[in-house]
Amino acid sequence: MSHMRSADRALSEWTIVSMQPDAFEAATKDGRRLCGPRRCAAPHHPLVPVANFEKVQTMDSPKAASSARPLSPHLQIYRPMLSMMMSIVHRITGAGLYFGTALVAIWLVAAASGPSAFASAQAVYGSLIGQVVLFLYTWTLIHHALGGVRHLMWDTGRGFEPRERELLYRATLGGSVVLTVLVWIVGYLLRGAA
Amino acid sequence: MRTPLGQVRGLGAAKAGTEHFWLQRMTAVANLPLTIFFVGVVAALAGSSHAGATAMLGAPWIAIPMLLLTVSVVVHMRIGMQVIIEDYVHDELLKLLALMANTFFAVVVGLSCAFALLKISFGV
Numbered sequence: 001m002s003h004m005r006s007a008d009r010a011l012s013e014w015t016i017v018s019m020q021p022d023a024f025e026a027a028t029k030d031g032r033r034l035c036g037p038r039r040c041a042a043p044h045h046p047l048v049p050v051a052n053f054e055k056v057q058t059m060d061s062p063k064a065a066s067s068a069r070p071l072s073p074h075l076q077i078y079r080p081m082l083s084m085m086m087s088i089v090h091r092i093t094g095a096g097l098y099f100g101t102a103l104v105a106i107w108l109v110a111a112a113s114g115p116s117a118f119a120s121a122q123a124v125y126g127s128l129i130g131q132v133v134l135f136l137y138t139w140t141l142i143h144h145a146l147g148g149v150r151h152l153m154w155d156t157g158r159g160f161e162p163r164e165r166e167l168l169y170r171a172t173l174g175g176s177v178v179l180t181v182l183v184w185i186v187g188y189l190l191r192g193a194a
Numbered sequence: 195m196r197t198p199l200g201q202v203r204g205l206g207a208a209k210a211g212t213e214h215f216w217l218q219r220m221t222a223v224a225n226l227p228l229t230i231f232f233v234g235v236v237a238a239l240a241g242s243s244h245a246g247a248t249a250m251l252g253a254p255w256i257a258i259p260m261l262l263l264t265v266s267v268v269v270h271m272r273i274g275m276q277v278i279i280e281d282y283v284h285d286e287l288l289k290l291l292a293l294m295a296n297t298f299f300a301v302v303v304g305l306s307c308a309f310a311l312l313k314i315s316f317g318v
Contacts, residue, residue, distance in 0.1 A: 148226070
């Protein structure tokens with residue numbers, strides 16, 4: 001049986017059961033069985049698999065037990081929204097910057113190695129592909145930095161209202177593009193100055 | 195089910211508390227001004243000669259913030275990538291290896307940048 005199918009089956013056999021916490025306490029204290037074929041109690045979650053519960057409980061392999069549990073819905077279930085896209089992009093830009101630090105390290109090591117090594121590095125970074133990569137790297141850096149400011153602001157409990165959130169997302173996106181272009185204009189104006 | 199000792203320590207299965215969260219915020223705050231500085235330095239050095247670049251990068255007021263940025267960035271990116279690995283790599287052995295590689299990468303990048311900056315500064 002495929003993975004998906006067993007998960008579907010498990011879901012269809014779930015039911016909503018509510019039980020007062022003290023009733024649950026009493027049931028566990030005198031050692032009564034919590035789950036029968038159509039009755040089940042759980043203190044933390046109202047959703048409990050009724051038909052599978054006993055089977056799951058008696059399984060000795062934790063892997064087998066987890067496969068009978070329902071899967072939480074993942075990305076493909078949701079309609080893309082700005083909030084989730086910005087969250088995903090923040091993580092992707094972070095991962096990109098992670099590998100991008102190697103470019104900085106190579107550039108600094110080349111400068112420390114001597115004029116010929118540095119000239120090679122400058123030639124590679126100054127080539128068309130190099131410039132495109134560095135331009136994207138600049139945007140990635142600024143976008144992640146602005147996203148970080150947004151997260152720090154959220155850490156103080158501010159900016160959570162729907163309109164504030166949307167404004168922050170738009171400011172992050174727009175600001176990152178504008179600042180990236182500005183940095184590159186300044187970079188080109190300063191070209192060869194040092 | 196939590197033991198009284200576990201409750202007192204409050205560490206859970208991750209064996210760590212809020213240090214990770216706090217360190218990520220602290221390095222994020224440090225990264226902000228240092229990154230702005232870094233972008234300025236790199237923009238000023240676009241297409242620069244070796245002599246010009248080393249003269250600038252070797253100046254204490256440039257080299258010191260660059261070293262600070264190196265430390266802060268390497269710590270920040272290491273714990274950031276650690277979270278990504280822990281979220282997506284479920285195989286225990288693979289996760290262990292990925293977490294190790296993550297630390298190695300962060301140390302190699304950090305030490306390379308620091309060594310290069312110090313060498314340029316001291317001119318040996």
